[in-house]
Amino acid sequence: xxxxxxxxxxxxxxxxxxxxxxxxxxxxxxxxxxxxxxxxxxxxxxxxxxxxxxxxxxxxxxxxxxxxxxxxxxxxxxxxxxxxxxxxxxxxxxxxxxxxx
Numbered sequence: 001x002x003x004x005x006x007x008x009x010x011x012x013x014x015x016x017x018x019x020x021x022x023x024x025x026x027x028x029x030x031x032x033x034x035x036x037x038x039x040x041x042x043x044x045x046x047x048x049x050x051x052x053x054x055x056x057x058x059x060x061x062x063x064x065x066x067x068x069x070x071x072x073x074x075x076x077x078x079x080x081x082x083x084x085x086x087x088x089x090x091x092x093x094x095x096x097x098x099x100x101x
Contacts, residue, residue: 025050025058032060039076044069 029050036042047063065073 019052019056019058021052021056021058022050023058025052025060028058029060039072041069041072044072 029048033042033048036045036048044065045062047061049061049063051059051061053059
């Protein structure tokens with residue numbers, strides 16, 4: 001059994017830049033940032049950022065927002081949810097197409 005210092009893994013060498021958690025958090029933050037820009041809300045989330053906790057799990061920091069921003073975000077979510085409920089799913093479309101054949 002080797003007890004050579006070069007053979008052991010040192011936790012101090014761990015880098016966030018090489019973790020899946022970091023990339024997942026960064027990609028999710030970018031997607032959310034892009035959606036907020038499309039909604040005209042890019043200035044309403046000044047604390048939006050990707051982060052990692054002590055265990056290397058990716059997190060997205062939304063930060064504090066004004067009441068008006070929270071109300072606008074709630075309205076956008078309600079609209080998105082009602083739109084999703086109204087549109088048929090792929091399974092419904094396939095079933096309808098099968099019946100027509």
